Amino acid sequence: MVQSSDHALNAKALAVAIQAARAAASVIRDASPRVDSLTWFEKGAADFVTDVDRAAEQQLTSMIHSAFPDALILGEELTPDVSLSHSGLTFVADPLDGTTNFLHGYPHYAVSIAAMSGSEIVAAVVINVPHGDLFTAVVGHGAHFNSRPIEVSKHSEPSRALIGTGFPFKNPDLLDGYARQFVEVSRQTAGIRRAGSAALDLADVACGRFDGFWELILAPWDIAAGLLLIREAGGIVTDLDGSPKLPSNGALVAGNPQIHPWLLRTLRGADRS
Numbered sequence: 001m002v003q004s005s006d007h008a009l010n011a012k013a014l015a016v017a018i019q020a021a022r023a024a025a026s027v028i029r030d031a032s033p034r035v036d037s038l039t040w041f042e043k044g045a046a047d048f049v050t051d052v053d054r055a056a057e058q059q060l061t062s063m064i065h066s067a068f069p070d071a072l073i074l075g076e077e078l079t080p081d082v083s084l085s086h087s088g089l090t091f092v093a094d095p096l097d098g099t100t101n102f103l104h105g106y107p108h109y110a111v112s113i114a115a116m117s118g119s120e121i122v123a124a125v126v127i128n129v130p131h132g133d134l135f136t137a138v139v140g141h142g143a144h145f146n147s148r149p150i151e152v153s154k155h156s157e158p159s160r161a162l163i164g165t166g167f168p169f170k171n172p173d174l175l176d177g178y179a180r181q182f183v184e185v186s187r188q189t190a191g192i193r194r195a196g197s198a199a200l201d202l203a204d205v206a207c208g209r210f211d212g213f214w215e216l217i218l219a220p221w222d223i224a225a226g227l228l229l230i231r232e233a234g235g236i237v238t239d240l241d242g243s244p245k246l247p248s249n250g251a252l253v254a255g256n257p258q259i260h261p262w263l264l265r266t267l268r269g270a271d272r273s
Helices: 003-036 051-067 098-102 170-188 198-204 220-232 260-272
Strands: 043-044 047-049 072-075 089-097 111-119 120-130 133-138 143-145 148-150 162-165 192-193 212-218 235-237 252-253
Touching: 003 051, 003 089, 003 098, 003 111, 003 120, 003 133, 051 072, 051 111, 051 148, 072 098, 072 212, 072 220, 089 198, 089 220, 111 143, 111 198, 111 220, 120 198, 120 220, 133 148, 133 220, 143 220, 148 198, 162 170, 162 198, 170 192, 170 260, 198 212, 198 220, 212 220, 212 260, 220 235, 220 252, 235 260
Parallel strands: 072 089, 162 192, 162 212
Antiparallel strands: 043 047, 089 111, 111 120, 120 133, 133 143, 143 148, 212 252, 235 252
């Protein structure tokens, strides 16, 4: 059971994360009309960052530190090397998840913030920036979409399942194995979708739009908020060996309690073929 004092702190962390995410989203929206004039910086193959990403992270960092001066912030652009071994409060933030979508005017990108107390994710926020939709969760108190409770889907038959995914574009060496997984999953389901923002993909699992999701290369800031959203909505998130997924680098498999085991078996079977 969550203690009342813990819940009060977690609720405050959520409120601050919401304010910070909204402030970052405002920075991104203000920059949208001048997206054609932005300078792209290439962090890696097909992996871009702009001054908008950095400004959004600066904004959310400032707001978090005004409420929690001693909190650490693990952010994709400005503080990617902060350790998650801190015993106190840590905020894990992606200031613009889906930068390539943003740069092309494709309306599917997000701000994602998770609060961790020690090793436990206690609060989560994901904002769909173009649409303004807000996904939130507090540990032990469920997940919500625009303040309404949400649950993972009830679909149990793979043939009726819609599955989300992400391509391993940062590591082409994984493409052949991923292609085998893609073929096996697509043969047995109603369809696969790839929209380009892992934070929103995981939120879509939490609210039942996707029945499952997998990706081979993700970072802590991509997934920390989504992990709590899905678990609080009744779903399952693991790595490829079936262990509960932590906010760490590597692969992720998510789904409702019926589809997740099937998806995990299918992916592992494709790896062995």
